[in-house]
Amino acid sequence: xxxxxxxxxxxxxxxxxxxxxxxxxxxxxxxxxxxxxxDRPAVDxxxxxxxxxxxxxxxxxxxxxxxxxxxxxxxLIEPSGGRIHLxxxxxxxxxxxxxxxxxxxxxxxxGLFPHMTVATNIGLVPRMLGWDKxxxxxxxDELLDLxxxxxxxxxxxxxxxxxxxxxQRVGVARALAADPPVLLMDEPFGAVDPVTRLRLQDELLRIxxxxxxxxxxxTHDFDEAVKxxxxxxxxxxxxxxxxxxTPDAILASPAEEYVADxxxxxxxxxxxxxxxxxxxELEQVTTAAVGTDAAAAVxxxxxxxxxxxxxxxxxxxxxxxxxxxxxGRATTVPxxxxxxxxxxxxxxxLNDALDTMLAASQGGVxxxxxxxxxxxxxxxxxxxxxxxxxxxxxxx
Amino acid sequence: xxxxxxxxxRGAPESATRRADTASDGADRAxxxxxxxxxxxxxxxxxxxAVWRVxxxxxxxxxxxxxxxxxxxxTREHLLLTVTAAVIVLALAVxxxxxxxxxxxxxxxxxxxxxxxxxxxxxxxxxxxxxxTWLGFGFGTTVVALVLYAALPVLRNTMVxxxxxxxxxxxxxxxxxxxxxxxLFRVELPLAVPVVxxxxxxxxxxxxxxxxLATFINGGGLGVLINTGITLSLDSLLVSGAVLVALLALAVxxxxxxxxxxxxxxxx
Numbered sequence: 001x002x003x004x005x006x007x008x009x010x011x012x013x014x015x016x017x018x019x020x021x022x023x024x025x026x027x028x029x030x031x032x033x034x035x036x037x038x039d040r041p042a043v044d045x046x047x048x049x050x051x052x053x054x055x056x057x058x059x060x061x062x063x064x065x066x067x068x069x070x071x072x073x074x075x076l077i078e079p080s081g082g083r084i085h086l087x088x089x090x091x092x093x094x095x096x097x098x099x100x101x102x103x104x105x106x107x108x109x110x111g112l113f114p115h116m117t118v119a120t121n122i123g124l125v126p127r128m129l130g131w132d133k134x135x136x137x138x139x140x141d142e143l144l145d146l147x148x149x150x151x152x153x154x155x156x157x158x159x160x161x162x163x164x165x166x167x168q169r170v171g172v173a174r175a176l177a178a179d180p181p182v183l184l185m186d187e188p189f190g191a192v193d194p195v196t197r198l199r200l201q202d203e204l205l206r207i208x209x210x211x212x213x214x215x216x217x218x219t220h221d222f223d224e225a226v227k228x229x230x231x232x233x234x235x236x237x238x239x240x241x242x243x244x245x246t247p248d249a250i251l252a253s254p255a256e257e258y259v260a261d262x263x264x265x266x267x268x269x270x271x272x273x274x275x276x277x278x279x280x281e282l283e284q285v286t287t288a289a290v291g292t293d294a295a296a297a298v299x300x301x302x303x304x305x306x307x308x309x310x311x312x313x314x315x316x317x318x319x320x321x322x323x324x325x326x327x328g329r330a331t332t333v334p335x336x337x338x339x340x341x342x343x344x345x346x347x348x349x350l351n352d353a354l355d356t357m358l359a360a361s362q363g364g365v366x367x368x369x370x371x372x373x374x375x376x377x378x379x380x381x382x383x384x385x386x387x388x389x390x391x392x393x394x395x396x
Numbered sequence: 397x398x399x400x401x402x403x404x405x406r407g408a409p410e411s412a413t414r415r416a417d418t419a420s421d422g423a424d425r426a427x428x429x430x431x432x433x434x435x436x437x438x439x440x441x442x443x444x445x446a447v448w449r450v451x452x453x454x455x456x457x458x459x460x461x462x463x464x465x466x467x468x469x470x471t472r473e474h475l476l477l478t479v480t481a482a483v484i485v486l487a488l489a490v491x492x493x494x495x496x497x498x499x500x501x502x503x504x505x506x507x508x509x510x511x512x513x514x515x516x517x518x519x520x521x522x523x524x525x526x527x528x529t530w531l532g533f534g535f536g537t538t539v540v541a542l543v544l545y546a547a548l549p550v551l552r553n554t555m556v557x558x559x560x561x562x563x564x565x566x567x568x569x570x571x572x573x574x575x576x577x578x579x580l581f582r583v584e585l586p587l588a589v590p591v592v593x594x595x596x597x598x599x600x601x602x603x604x605x606x607x608x609l610a611t612f613i614n615g616g617g618l619g620v621l622i623n624t625g626i627t628l629s630l631d632s633l634l635v636s637g638a639v640l641v642a643l644l645a646l647a648v649x650x651x652x653x654x655x656x657x658x659x660x661x662x663x664x
């Protein structure tokens with residue numbers, strides 16, 4: 001599979017929107033779902049165009065039909081009317097089992113099969129598609145690596161031996177196993193704690209950056225929609241499309257009072273959720289590789305006028321940020337991993353960065369790009385400046 | 397900005413997983429220890445019976461019935477009845493249970509469960525005699541009666557086991573492109589195995605006990621000892637038959653537990 005072997009680009013380039021697109025477009029024509037015995041259709045005549053390689057978020061109140069609509073895309077629910085096109089091809093009457101093998105599906109808590117190991121879970125679809133064992137095994141390791149789990153450690157574990165966040169990662173890996181162009185996600189991060197959810201969201205953004213799938217994502221959390229979505233569809237009862245636009249546009253001019261209510265009152269501060277860490281200028285800092293001469297690193301940082309050094313492991317990932325005094329006590333740069341090192345991805349929002357700083361009681365966060373490589377450091381002052389700018393813009 | 401002195405794994409909040417390898421090893425050992433006591437009890441019981449049998453002074457009738465060859469024949473008949481009925485029960489009740497949990501037949505399940513309930517609620521001896529007047533005496537009729545009597549636990553546990561599988565897992569399976577059959581065989585049945593097998597074990601124990609009634613319709617088995625003992629007021633026969641049936645039931649129950657323990661899917 002090619003997407004995980006794309007040449008590594010420098011981390012600082014990760015924020016540049018030159019994404020590879022492996023997804024395909026989805027088009028809905030008058031899709032309707034009418035359950036027998038109900039007066040109003042659950043999904044009423046929906047037309048929707050989802051562009052290739054974009055993440056489209058379905059938001060709306062519970063019972064509005066957004067999940068029903070999602071499940072009609074892979075025909076877990078058969079539409080009672082209308083057509084569904086995938087990559088220009090009408091798939092409404094295609095064999096659903098074959099169709100579903102081209103569409104990844106992620107549900108809450110990953111939906112992993114508890115009696116199968118992580119590797120078996122991930123390898124299910126490839127095996128169904130007739131891949132041989134070595135090819136499947138290679139793919140499994142690749143995917144575990146992609147979602148940030150060490151294959152050697154996690155390959156042979158059973159789901160109950162994983163935390164909720166890890167299960168969810170495996171769920172994403174399983175959905176990506178056969179490299180499907182489309183990924184459907186049904187409130188995948190609904191059951192994990194806020195800190196883990198934030199990490200998983202960052203991870204998804206990073207993966208999507210690399211893969212460029214077409215993702216349809218159902219959530220009831222508008223902040224999540226703003227953070228993850230290239231576009232957002234706001235639904236009302238009967239899956240009526242109230243507004244379909246980019247997050248900026250929806251926040252700036254809600255189409256109806258209904259949307260304004262849904263978006264919430266703090267819309268000026270919500271702009272914080274729109275600004276990515278990668279959009280503000282990051283501070284470049286002195287780095288030191290594990291095992292190199294500590295005194296040289298201290299000298300380099302002093303020369304640059306900085307009072308700390310970011311230590312990188314052998315894969316270029318930040319593991320700690322000792323002060324010069326701390327580092328001066330060692331002869332070589334130590335391999336110690338700081339568990340409280342605040343880290344966010346370049347695609348994280350300023351909101352996330354601020355949250356992370358507060359949670360760690362630190363005045364800044366380390367920012368990572370592709371493959372968790374260092375992209376720079378974001379200080380709290382830079383976040384405050386961005387808030388002031390956005391408030392000034394809104395006021396002006 | 398501090399340099400930590402600890403060396404925990406990266407991503408500490410998420411790596412706090414249960415050390416399930418060691419935990420499940422421990423549970424496994426405890427499980428086997430619990431399993432080991434039952435056969436010891438059965439062996440002790442058998443030994444006690446053999447000692448008594450060798451040393452007891454028996455009348456001619458008793459000696460004929462309690463001869464080693466006769467005992468072995470009765471026990472074999474009893475086991476044959478049990479095993480034949482059990483195989484038929486498995487072959488009928490498990491597929492029926494599966495069918496009744498599939499969408500097209502799901503509405504029928506209360507009806508079938510009701511019928512099966514009645515089958516088990518009817519007194520076993522009545523069932524035996526009624527069937528015998530209809531089908532005649534002998535091995536075949538006994539097996540039919542036993543099957544009717546023991547089908548319920550297997551049927552019900554198959555259905556309960558399948559219904560107990562998290563519907564989201566079924567949906568996840570279908571959602572990733574597994575066919576309905578693939579989901580059944582690779583997800584639903586493996587996860588239902590513990591419940592189904594416990595139903596099978598219940599049925600087996602029921603069968604061993606109920607097969608003693610076979611003697612009344614000429615079906616043979618250890619019931620012959622008990623029946624002769626009662627009619628001729630020979631306590632030694634009566635008690636021997638009862639003890640042997642009890643030991644057989646315990647042994648069968650133990651075998652069932654071993655199978656359950658071995659067949660339990662890993663990772664649960």
